[in-house]
Amino acid sequence: MTEAQTLRGRPVNLRHPDKLFINGEWVAPQGGLPAFDIIDSTTEEVFYSVAQAGPQDMDSAIAAARYAFDHTDWPFLDPSVRAEYLRKLAAGLRARSEEMAVYWTRQTGPTFAMAQASMQRVPMAYDFYADLAETYPWVTQAKSSMSNWSAVVAEPIGVVAAIVPWNTPLSLATWKIAPALLTGCTVVLKLPAEAPGELLALTEVAEEIGLPPGVLNVVTGRRGVTEQLVRDPRVNKVGFTGSSEVGKKIAVTASEHLARFTLELGGKSAAVVLDDYDLEKVAAIIAGQEISLTGQNCSSLTRVVVPRAKHDEFAELLGAKFAAVQVGDPFAPDTQMGPVALERQRESILGYIEAGKAEGATLVTGGSRPAHLDRGWFVEPTVFANVDRNATIAQEEIFGPVVSIIPADDEDDAVEIANGTPFGLNSAVFSDDTERAWGIARRLRAGTVGHNGFKVESLLIGFGGVKESGYGREGGEMGVSAYIEPKTVLMDAAPERYK
Known part of the structure; x- marks a missing residue:
């Protein structure tokens, strides 16, 4: 048996591909919709299937994220605590990097060597954002004519809809999930139906490290549930990567309830x-x-x-x-x-x-x-x-x-x-x-x-487009700011910790 045959023949190691991850649990989809078959792009054969979410499932996922943001201490934890979850995610992803490279290669078609290199880089992003917990200006003292002490507080924006395409799903999801979790947001991650494998592995890691219920909810579905997610007024922010055509529609829909959005769209x-x-x-x-x-x-x-x-x-x-x-x-x-x-x-x-x-x-x-x-x-x-x-x-x-x-x-x-x-x-x-x-x-x-080269910096500086290629930036410190709502606080006196 050749090396290629051995790698392709590895069994799918996902524990719950037939379920959705909502409120910290793997649950069966409620709508009775047929599963998605995931096709090997080289052999044209089905190599596993995943659950398809319906409207009830998406509603449950949004409700779980909203509850975790509004009624738990997640948004108020010290950033260093949330940073530790990111470090644990990084460690868990490193342990499964080869497995995830196999999924990506079979689903989307990059060479396995390229997929391995990419999977080994992704955990670096979680570590990078964990490190930012120590240096990001969460509270910035400011001058005011109305108070003796004032500050601008970087607060989490709320419930985030993270929507990613099939070409590089894990890395594109990371640029949304990592800064969102660091800031104290909660997330509904909508997986690409064509290539969910590595993101399901990420979800299993999130469960294993004890990420609190409702903080990360993961569903796979068609366009209808994506539109439902973007349109729901309980969602405060949309992070989307995909075509310019769909991005424009998301901008219009999200604006109906003034949800913020970051769009990384097409290019030429x-x-x-x-x-x-x-x-x-x-x-x-x-x-x-x-x-x-x-x-x-x-x-x-x-x-x-x-x-x-x-x-x-x-x-x-x-x-x-x-x-x-x-x-x-x-x-x-x-x-x-x-x-x-x-x-x-x-x-x-x-x-x-x-x-x-x-x-x-x-x-x-x-x-x-x-x-x-x-x-x-x-x-x-x-x-x-x-x-x-x-x-x-x-x-x-x-x-x-x-x-x-x-x-x-x-x-x-x-x-x-x-x-x-x-x-x-x-x-x-x-x-x-x-x-x-x-x-x-x-x-x-x-x-x-x-x-003098093909150079894209999305870790230390940030990345995004102009014109029809996008709105806002992902990556770097700019990627954190995309999930922040600044709050001005005007105090009669300085809190003890800031004296």
Whole structure:
């Protein structure tokens, strides 16, 4: 038996996939809805099933979170106490990192090596937020003409709806759960029906460490219960990662009862290559970042804007990199790119490829399903050159391994192209001239700009987008502030602890 067969053959170790986690207990769904089958994206076979929540279940989950926030001491614990729960979550996740990497690889298609590395990084975020308990300004003394002593208190915002997609569910949930719990919020986590495995493992860890009832409630359901969760007036904050289309709807719905929201949405990120930078290096970076998650990454650099005089040379270099990618079983050690997560996603990607051809772009390499793979939701790594800046494949998020090369006449034209989509999540500028790179970076309309690489910092600084790519920031200290409601307190005298 090969290593890949051994890993794929590992039994699912989830204790209660047929139940929901509400108010500290695993409970059977009340609505009698059929379970979700979870499909292995490489074999197209069902490898486990999970419970489907109905309206009654979601109502119970929201009620449990509301009660825990309003009627227990959770919001009033010292942050250091809540930080200890985060440290225990981190330890529990480390112990199950390989198991969770197997789930993610089978569900979504990243290589197992990439999945392992990612699962080992996630606990670092829980430790990071635990450390912030000691340094975050929970109480800030302020001057006031109305009192002898005054302060701004960082209080938890309340009940949080955390909604995550199927591409990287554990890490995206972490950017919501960790700061929310640290601040004293309670959470209803809505799992992606297509890829819940690692989040169910997280839930089991939360139960094992004794997280108080109602603080974290976890349900899996379809769009209807998601809308119910966002619309419920008992919910004070929505943290959502997903498409721009759905994000806009969430913003409207949450605003009906003035719930706060943080939205991390779609992207069509551009790499601007200046004429002084090594094209071979750019090609290697673009190929590496695009295949790492089969292009299923909202921050991927999927548009490469190059000087017109260097367009053909770069197209040849990038085409060769993509053509050499080993596509296959993501558990095999020599595989560089696995399948996409879903059959419908593969069909969507292939549809965009046909649109690129129809609109006159030059197909450099790829463009179809790999001939040597008769099962699994695979797509060849694909490069288009001579792409019109307004073409469909240059304007819409494809969410697959497809890169467009767009020629620019000069730096001003390159910036105009880079900024010329509805999105503004990530970007990059490639230049050996720091001053030129800084000047371009300041002009790019994106939440993040990387210099000479695909760079996304979401732990120490924070991450988010502009325009239709999002609202607010996740990660870093900014990620804590997203779950805070500041309260001004005007006192006749200072409390003893602050004297």
